[in-house]
Amino acid sequence: MDVHDFSDEVYLGDLRGLKEILSDGYVWDNPPTSLQAKCLGAVAMLRKPPRPTVRRLGARWSLSGLALAAALTGFLVWQPDFASDEAANSFQLAGTQVAPDARGVASVTRTDAGLEIHLDVTNLPPAAPDEYYQGWIKDETNAITVGTFHMRNGSEEVTLWSGIDSERYSTFTVTLQKIGGGQKSSGIVVLSGKLY
Secondary structure: OOHHHOOHHHHHHHHHHHHHHHHOHHHHOOOOOOHHHHHHHHHHHOOOOOOOOHHHHHHHHHHHHHHHHHHHHHHHHHOOOOOOOOOOEEEEEEEOOOOOOOEEEEEEEEEOOEEEEEEEEEOOOOOOOOEEEEEEEEOOOOEEEEEEEOOOOOOOEEEEEEOOOOOOOOEEEEEEEEOOOOOOOOOOEEEEEEOO
8 A cells, every 4th residue: 555545544543543552640650760862762763754645744743643652562562571571470468476467468470680579569558657567478488579569658568679589589578667676577377378
């Protein structure tokens, strides 16, 4: 099909499809920092057409729309994980005697930087002002911290990170820690579960 054969119907259909893609909130969640450069690069690659006529103007807009749609499609296929990432695996977390009503789901995604651990927690009370929660991945003998949080602002979602991505560390726990209490685990476990 010649570029000049694009009709207004095709052009409007392209715009409706693009509008639908752009109105999806998922597109705008955590876009990668390189997206702007990629989009500008794709647009710069388009050759500058001669002075637009009515036919050329429609084709120009269609090509620009197609280039933007292609960039967004690549972004959507790529998002939310890096190219080498694996899909997230979800695991149940249960409360302990310290917090028997607490429950949660840990979604673990392998990235080039390690493990991204997203927690969705319910019924875990906010930590007191002099306390905080700390996440750990553990094997039979070692515990590695994956981050801290407090739950004081009403959120039930937390993202933690681990530079260790070995399946050897198969247990995930959350402990209640005292501020100034040192680097080691307090041993006061409030949530626990198996990651693998």
